[in-house]
């Protein structure tokens with residue numbers, strides 16, 4: 645069943661699977677694609693303007709961790725490791741929260757949510773995640789913050805360029 649999704653830049657899209665729409669290029673996320681490998685697609689979260697918040701989505705449509713092929717498994721961990729390292733060196737991100745659930749309405753994708761000091765007001769660990777994201781969506785959707793988000797995307801893009809022998 646198609647669902648309506650509101651993107652951080654205000655666009656509302658109706659899709660069966662947002663991950664499919666993004667990884668196939670049907671929807672171009674704000675700031676563009678950060679990196680694309682044979683099996684995965686990396687982009688800024690389209691709904692929440694937090695600098696360095698990255699989503700790693702599979703290109704193939706499936707939901708569960710035990711459905712990853714051998715090739716996808718090794719590519720996946722290499723990408724997470726590389727993104728994390730670029731978040732640290734280029735964006736000074738000290739800690740990251742990782743979130744992934746199998747009962748998603750989109751397909752297989754990992755959220756890498758950087759932890760910033762302003763998030764402490766919402767507590768820590770899993771319980772803080774939802775309020776943090778809502779705060780970002782409702783209170784941080786301004787020109788200055790969005791400029792930083794786009795700048796973060798471009799820094800990560802540079803860091804990932806040529807990774808895994810990819811010319812993109």
Ligand SMILES: [Zn+2]
Pocket residue numbers: 661662663664665704705706750751
């Ligand atoms: Zn899909």
